[in-house]
Amino acid sequence: MYFEWFLKGNVIYGSWFEHIRAWLSMRKMDNFLLLSYEDMKKDTRRTIEKICDFLGKKLEPDELDMVLNYSSFQAMKENNMSNFSLLKNDVVTNGLNLLRKGTTGDWKNHFTVAQAEEFDKVYQEKMAGFPPGLFPWE
Template sequence: MSVRHRENVLLLSYEDLQKNPRSTIERICQFLGKQLNPEELDSVLKNSSFQVMKQNKMSNFAVLPKEHMNTGFLITRKGTCGDWKNHFTVAQAKAFDKLYQEKMKGFPGGLFPWE
């Protein structure tokens, strides 16, 4: 986090990508110095969607030999933001919030969309 202002660092969040994929991809392109025409941008949007990537054997680890994978391991689950909250108990959520506040002290508020 301390290097987030460097010119060779781009800070992104999955939440931002889900909320506004087109502008996030445009930010990535600008960061990389790459200009996409509208058809290319549409193709990136389509092929980087959660559902398409979940089905793509090159992005879901389906091409890895079975001996390299744990049984039942999935690299993709739901593709929704904030689902982790559904798996925390109230006590775990409080402990996480406390630790998060402690570790993020000194960083500007709103740095992450899940705050």
């Protein structure tokens, strides 16, 4: 049921496709940096360096190591400032876990083959006009 609602945009934050299209429409602007979680997981250090280059900031090796440490999935999962644990239950949907596993490709463990095909079909329709490969999904 939720899968169908998501594809139609009938979920609490609206259409994911419209949200992403709005952001991607700005991807060629100088003050816009497009990053993916998949790329960050493959090479976190390089992703942080890209962010630093974008911001015009040079980090010393020990500073970069500190950023790597504090931005790791485990550190953020344990940090009350980044895991919703400081919010009251009436503000956050009960049971919402913002930081689940920190892995990529887990959708394969939840989508059926038919759902994956349906998502691909809707994605192609809703994201028409954007270059293929913007998302490095596995």
